[in-house]
Amino acid sequence: MSNEATSGAASAAGVTGNAGTRFALAASRGAVNFTLGLVVLAILWSIGGSMIAANPKTANFAGFGLMPTLQAFPELWNLGKLQAAAYASGYRLGSGLIIAVLIGVPVGIIMGRVEWFRKLTHSPFQLLRMISPLSWMPIAVFVFKAWDDSIVFLIAFASVWPVIYQTAAGLSKVDPAWFKVARNLGATPLQMLTQIILPAISFDIVTGIRLALGVAWVVLVPAELLGVTSGLGYAIKDARETLSYDHLTAMVLTIGIIGYALDTVCAQLIKKFSWHRGDA
Amino acid sequence: MSIRGVEINIQGLGYRYSSRGNPTFSNLKLQARRGEALAIIGRSGCGKSTLLHIVAGLNRPTEGTIEFDGKKVDGPSSRWVMMFQAPHLYPWMKVSQNVGVGLKFAGWPEKEKSERVDEALRLVELQDYADVSVQDLSGGQQQRVALARSLVMEPELLLLDEPFSALDAFTRASLQRDVRSIAKKLGFNLIIVTHDIDEAVLMADRAVIMAGAPGKIMDEIEVGLPDPRQRQDPAVQAMRSRLMEAFHTAAQVAGGAKGGTEAEVDTETESVTQHA
Numbered sequence: 001m002s003n004e005a006t007s008g009a010a011s012a013a014g015v016t017g018n019a020g021t022r023f024a025l026a027a028s029r030g031a032v033n034f035t036l037g038l039v040v041l042a043i044l045w046s047i048g049g050s051m052i053a054a055n056p057k058t059a060n061f062a063g064f065g066l067m068p069t070l071q072a073f074p075e076l077w078n079l080g081k082l083q084a085a086a087y088a089s090g091y092r093l094g095s096g097l098i099i100a101v102l103i104g105v106p107v108g109i110i111m112g113r114v115e116w117f118r119k120l121t122h123s124p125f126q127l128l129r130m131i132s133p134l135s136w137m138p139i140a141v142f143v144f145k146a147w148d149d150s151i152v153f154l155i156a157f158a159s160v161w162p163v164i165y166q167t168a169a170g171l172s173k174v175d176p177a178w179f180k181v182a183r184n185l186g187a188t189p190l191q192m193l194t195q196i197i198l199p200a201i202s203f204d205i206v207t208g209i210r211l212a213l214g215v216a217w218v219v220l221v222p223a224e225l226l227g228v229t230s231g232l233g234y235a236i237k238d239a240r241e242t243l244s245y246d247h248l249t250a251m252v253l254t255i256g257i258i259g260y261a262l263d264t265v266c267a268q269l270i271k272k273f274s275w276h277r278g279d280a
Numbered sequence: 281m282s283i284r285g286v287e288i289n290i291q292g293l294g295y296r297y298s299s300r301g302n303p304t305f306s307n308l309k310l311q312a313r314r315g316e317a318l319a320i321i322g323r324s325g326c327g328k329s330t331l332l333h334i335v336a337g338l339n340r341p342t343e344g345t346i347e348f349d350g351k352k353v354d355g356p357s358s359r360w361v362m363m364f365q366a367p368h369l370y371p372w373m374k375v376s377q378n379v380g381v382g383l384k385f386a387g388w389p390e391k392e393k394s395e396r397v398d399e400a401l402r403l404v405e406l407q408d409y410a411d412v413s414v415q416d417l418s419g420g421q422q423q424r425v426a427l428a429r430s431l432v433m434e435p436e437l438l439l440l441d442e443p444f445s446a447l448d449a450f451t452r453a454s455l456q457r458d459v460r461s462i463a464k465k466l467g468f469n470l471i472i473v474t475h476d477i478d479e480a481v482l483m484a485d486r487a488v489i490m491a492g493a494p495g496k497i498m499d500e501i502e503v504g505l506p507d508p509r510q511r512q513d514p515a516v517q518a519m520r521s522r523l524m525e526a527f528h529t530a531a532q533v534a535g536g537a538k539g540g541t542e543a544e545v546d547t548e549t550e551s552v553t554q555h556a
Contacts, residue, residue: 177368180338185382185433186358195384199372275372277415 042066063245069253072246081235081247082254088230090258092148093213093220096155100212104160105205108167109197118168125164133158133219137226147227151220158219159212166211170204171197202273210266217259232258285315285469286348286360286436288335293344295330304330305495308344310488317463317470319484319503321477321527326534327495328473329441335471336362336439348436358382360437365445367426369414376401376410379428400432403462420451427459437469444479456482457508464507477527481519482509489526491534498530 049065052058062068076082111118133154140150174197182196198205224233232255239248294306304327312318320328333339335346337356346353348360361382369378380388380397388396401407404424409417414425423443430438440459444452460483463470472483480487481503489499501523509516 175368177364177366178370181364181368182381182385184336184338184356184362185385185429186356187385191385195381196370199370202372275415 061245063247064249068246069249072244072250076247076250082250084230085232085235085251086254086258088228088234089220089224089232092151092224092231093155093216095152096216096220097159097209097212099152099156100159100163100216101205101209103156104163104208104212105167107160108164108205108208109171109193109201111164111168112171112174112201125161129161133215134222137223141227151223151228154223155216155219159216162211162215163205163208166204166208167201170201170207173204174200199275203270203276206266206269206273210263210270213262213266214259217255217262221255284436285467286312287314287350288312288437288469288471289347289350290335291345291347293331293334293341293346295327295334295339296342303342303494305490306343308495308497310497312469312471312486315464315467315469317460317472317483317485319472319474319480319487320490321474321480321487321523322490322495323531324475325493325495326490327493328490331490331495332362332439332441332471332473335437336360338362358386358433359435360439361430361433361435362439362441363423363426363430363443365442367414367419367422369422369425369429371413371415373414374410375406375412375414375417375425378414378425379432382429382433396432397428400428403431404428404458418451420447420455423447423451423455427455427462431462431466434466435468437471438463440470440472440474442474442476443472445475452479453482453511459483460509461507477520477523478511480523481505481516482511487523487526489523489530491527491530493534496534498533499526501526 045066049062049067053062053065063072073082107121111121136154136157137150140153141147144150144153178196178200179192182192187196220231221233221236224231225237228234232251235251236248239245239251288311290308290310293308293310295304296302297304308331320331322328330339334341335353337353337360340354353360370381373381376394376397379400380393383393383396398407398410401410404427406421406424406428409421409425414422417425426443438459444455447455456479459470470483472479474480484503487501487503488497489501490496491498503519505513505515505519
């Protein structure tokens with residue numbers, strides 16, 4: 001038998017060693033960039049805050065500065081406001097996203113596999129997708145008894161589209177021969193779904209969830225400015241009305257931190273699920 | 281691993297891609313003995329790949345029947361497995377997972393599955409690559425994984441649709457030799473669809489020549505050469521010339537019927553191409 005069957009094993013260890021060194025270098029560069037970027041932002045914020053505090057006309061708004069904001073965190077934490085607001089928003093965001101994924105993934109798979117369904121749904125989906133999610137608020141409030149449910153509906157409605165279209169796009173890129181091979185090897189329709197389709201498009205599904213998360217997070221805060229008495233959006237409104245500007249910016253910063261953390265988790269999941277070379 | 285081949289009986293087989301279109305072929309008759317290696321050669325468009333897909337149960341014939349050991353074939357089965365022109369491996373799986381995917385579909389216990397996969401990998405000499413990503417393999421190694429993925433099912437019939445045409449000459453030659461020797465060692469049938477006359481001579485017990493549109497079986501030639509077969513062997517060269525001549529005759533007869541279509545042989549690639 002030929003030598004080509006045994007030609008690559010020896011080089012595998014060397015490649016792994018080099019890859020390890022490259023990974024360590026990339027990780028340390030990433031940590032430096034991460035820290036440096038935040039330091040630059042903090043300096044700019046500090047300068048802006050100092051200028052606001054130094055000017056008698058704007059001195060009342062000194063709470064927007066970096067240091068008052070950072071000092072507000074322990075206070076908000078001890079009062080339990082931060083945790084309560086984050087929990088309420090997290091519950092709404094999570095519920096909306098789960099609904100979006102439960103609807104979006106199957107619909108996206110059908111769109112990717114069934115041509116007539118894709119053609120039939122094109123115009124209504126595009127029409128609905130282009131409507132600003134917040135414009136559904138009056139109808140949602142009318143339909144759902146609780147404000148919470150209305151917000152969950154808005155988040156689900158806003159975030160279902162990236163999941164649907166990313167899933168469908170992922171499926172359209174799948175090599176049709178994979179299905180033929182699986183059928184040839186005796187795969188049932190369920191096995192085709194769980195062992196071929198879902199692993200093949202898991203990267204695209206998680207990418208869709210990441211995009212959906214961004215949309216959901218953007219919709220969540222303005223939705224919470226209306227009606228509800230909990231959540232990060234409400235906490236911002238409440239802080240503004242009580243003129244607690246340090247609390248207001250602390251809540252805004254919290255939104256950024258949580259959003260960033262969730263996006264990072266999604267990015268890590270994308271790396272984990274990606275089998276495409278060069279994505280990691 | 282020991283496999284029993286099948287007796288194949290194809291009667292009155294016909295296929296149309298659409299109800300109003302011309303038939304790809306019609307009233308096709310073909311038999312194969314248990315454990316026989318059959319090569320189907322012919323120019324593009326004569327329906328040989330379609331015939332292979334129908335035999336594999338991936339397409340349904342519009343007329344006629346296919347029987348393996350007297351039982352009608354009416355769909356895909358792990359007893360008759362197809363290898364395609366490209367390996368079409370699942371890139372998110374390791375080599376061993378790709379090889380064992382058919383057994384996983386069949387619900388085999390992990391231990392037995394692992395033993396069978398190891399055995400198949402030994403047969404194709406990739407036993408050291410079980411935990412490697414298939415994306416790290418060469419084209420030839422990937423096609424060996426696809427072969428192991430087929431062999432692990434212990435098929436009675438292995439169908440090959442120009443499986444080595446995308447490979448370099450050296451890899452192709454080694455795989456042609458290995459597939460035939462494994463098939464003969466284990467006892468399963470082979471049906472190989474190919475443009476390559478040399479491939480038919482090196483791998484088959486019998487060559488079937490298809491030509492025309494709709495496709496017809498124009499000739500059948502017993503190759504009957506001893507193993508191992510070497511390309512430069514005078515007997516192999518003589519059989520190659522005989523097949524080439526039969527191919528020309530078939531193409532001329534079919535071409536005459538269709539108004540001047542002529543087949544020519546590309547002497548560099550030693551494959552048959554068609555010029556209208």
